[in-house]
Amino acid sequence: MSTAVPPSARAAGGARPSPADPLRAFASPATWLGAAHLLLDAFIGAATCFLLLAGLFWSVLLLPFALLGVPVWLLTAWVGAGLGAIERARYRLLLGVVIDPQPMPPAHRNPLRYAGVLLRDPGVQRRTAHQVLAAPLGMLTSGIVYGLLAFGATLLVLPVAVLMSGNPDAHLFGIPLASGTVRGLLAGLGLILLLVTPAVVRALVALDVAVARALLGPVPGALAARVGELERSRARVVDSVEAERRRIERDLHDGTQQHLVSLAMTLGRAKARYRTEPDGIGDLLDEAHQQAKDAVVELRGLIRGLHPPVLSDRGLDAALPALAARCPVPVDLTVDVPVRPAPAVEAIGYFVVSEALTNVAKHAGAARATVTVVESDRTLWITVTDDGRGGADPARGTGLRGLADRVSGVDGQLSVDSPVGGPTVLTVELPGRPL
CATH class of the missing domain: 3.30.565.10 (Histidine kinase-like ATPase, C-terminal domain)
Incomplete structure (x- = not known):
C-alpha cells in the first residue's frame, strides 16, 4: 500500500503549482525535486541493475559446483531487499511518496528450502523485476529530462553567446546564426522547451511512481489472503477447542468420575461393615486407598495434558x-x-x-x-x-x-x-x- 506524505510534510518541499502557470511551475521546488529524482534514475538504476544481474549470473554459474550458487542467491535476494529500501527512501525524501514494503519471507534454517521460498515469493519476484527495469527506465526518464533542460537552456542563451563570441559565421546543426531573427526563434524554442519541462517532469514522475508502487510495494491481495487464512485458521482453532473440551468432558466422565464413584461406594461399604464388624474393614480401606491413588494419577495426567505446572x-x-x-x-x-x-x-x-x-x-x-x-x-x-x-x-x-x-x-x-x-x-x- 502506498500513501502520500501529509500536507504538513509536503509543505516543506513547496506547494504543487497549477499547470496553467508555467513560470511558477518551472520555479517550483516540486519540479526541481522531481527533476533531481528523475536524473538520479539513470545512475541508481544502472548500479541496481548491475548488482542484481551480477548476483543472478554468479548464482546460476556456481550452482553446479556443490550448490555454491545457493548462498550467492540468498545474498542477492537480501541485497535486493536493501536496495528496494533505499529506493523507497528516495521516493519519500524527494517526491513525498511513501511506499510500504513487502516483507521478505521469514528466514529458514535450511538454506536450500529458503532459497526455493525466495524464488517463489511474489514480493521478491516483483522487486527483482523493478531492479531489472531500473536501468532502461532510468535511462529513458533521465535522458528526456536532461535533454529538455540542456537543449532548452542552450537555445535560450544562444543569442547572447553568439553576440559575445563576435563570430558572425557561427552555425548550430548547420543553421547559420548570423540572422537575429533566427537567433530569436531559437531562443523562443528554448524558452518553450523549458516551460513545458515541468509538465513533462510531472508525467514522468507519475509513471515512475506507478511502476514503483506496483513492484516495490506490497503484493496486491497479499494482506487480504493473509487475513482470510487467519480467519480460516481461527475457525479451525475454535473447532479444535470445542473438540478438546468434549474430550476433557469425556475423560472426566469415563475415567476420573468412575474412580471417584467407585471410591465412594467402597467407603460406603466400609462404613456399613464397620458397624457390625469393626475389625474387618482393612481390605476395603486398602481398596479405597488404591482407588484414590488411581484417581489422583488420572487427574495428574489430565492436568499435565492441559498445561503442565512445571x-x-x-x-x-x-x-x-x-x-x-x-x-x-x-x-x-x-x-x-x-x-x-x-x-x-x-x-x-x-x-x-x-x-x-x-x-x-x-x-x-x-x-x-x-x-x-x-x-x-x-x-x-x-x-x-x-x-x-x-x-x-x-x-x-x-x-x-x-x-x-x-x-x-x-x-x-x-x-x-x-x-x-x-x-x-x-x-x-x-x-x-x-x-
Whole structure:
C-alpha cells in the first residue's frame, strides 16, 4: 500500500503549482525535486541493475559446483531487499511518496528450502523485476529530462553567446546564426522547451511512481489472503477447542468420575461393615486407598495434558526433558531459550513438541528422534527430526493440521519435510517474545 506524505510534510518541499502557470511551475521546488529524482534514475538504476544481474549470473554459474550458487542467491535476494529500501527512501525524501514494503519471507534454517521460498515469493519476484527495469527506465526518464533542460537552456542563451563570441559565421546543426531573427526563434524554442519541462517532469514522475508502487510495494491481495487464512485458521482453532473440551468432558466422565464413584461406594461399604464388624474393614480401606491413588494419577495426567505446572513455573527448559523422557522413542533434546517467550507461545511450543513426539512414537516407526528448541532474534525455532519411514503430510492428518492451526493462531509458521523413506523434519517458527 502506498500513501502520500501529509500536507504538513509536503509543505516543506513547496506547494504543487497549477499547470496553467508555467513560470511558477518551472520555479517550483516540486519540479526541481522531481527533476533531481528523475536524473538520479539513470545512475541508481544502472548500479541496481548491475548488482542484481551480477548476483543472478554468479548464482546460476556456481550452482553446479556443490550448490555454491545457493548462498550467492540468498545474498542477492537480501541485497535486493536493501536496495528496494533505499529506493523507497528516495521516493519519500524527494517526491513525498511513501511506499510500504513487502516483507521478505521469514528466514529458514535450511538454506536450500529458503532459497526455493525466495524464488517463489511474489514480493521478491516483483522487486527483482523493478531492479531489472531500473536501468532502461532510468535511462529513458533521465535522458528526456536532461535533454529538455540542456537543449532548452542552450537555445535560450544562444543569442547572447553568439553576440559575445563576435563570430558572425557561427552555425548550430548547420543553421547559420548570423540572422537575429533566427537567433530569436531559437531562443523562443528554448524558452518553450523549458516551460513545458515541468509538465513533462510531472508525467514522468507519475509513471515512475506507478511502476514503483506496483513492484516495490506490497503484493496486491497479499494482506487480504493473509487475513482470510487467519480467519480460516481461527475457525479451525475454535473447532479444535470445542473438540478438546468434549474430550476433557469425556475423560472426566469415563475415567476420573468412575474412580471417584467407585471410591465412594467402597467407603460406603466400609462404613456399613464397620458397624457390625469393626475389625474387618482393612481390605476395603486398602481398596479405597488404591482407588484414590488411581484417581489422583488420572487427574495428574489430565492436568499435565492441559498445561503442565512445571511449564508455567520454570519454562521449556524444565518441561521438555520430562516430555522427552516419557517418549517410547529415544530423544536427543537441545533447549537453548535464554529469554522465556510469552506464555501463549511457550504453551504452543510445548504442545508442538508433545504432539510431534506422539506422532513419532505412533506413526513414524523411528529408532531415534531429535528435538531442538532455540530462541534467536525474537524468534522461537522448534525442529523435530526422526529417522522413520517418512511420508507425513499435514493435508492428510488431523494432528499436523491441528498443529498448523495452533501455530498460525500466534502468527507462526509450520513446515514439514517428509519424503517417503524419511527422514521427517518438522520446523516451527514462533514469535519468541512480545516486541
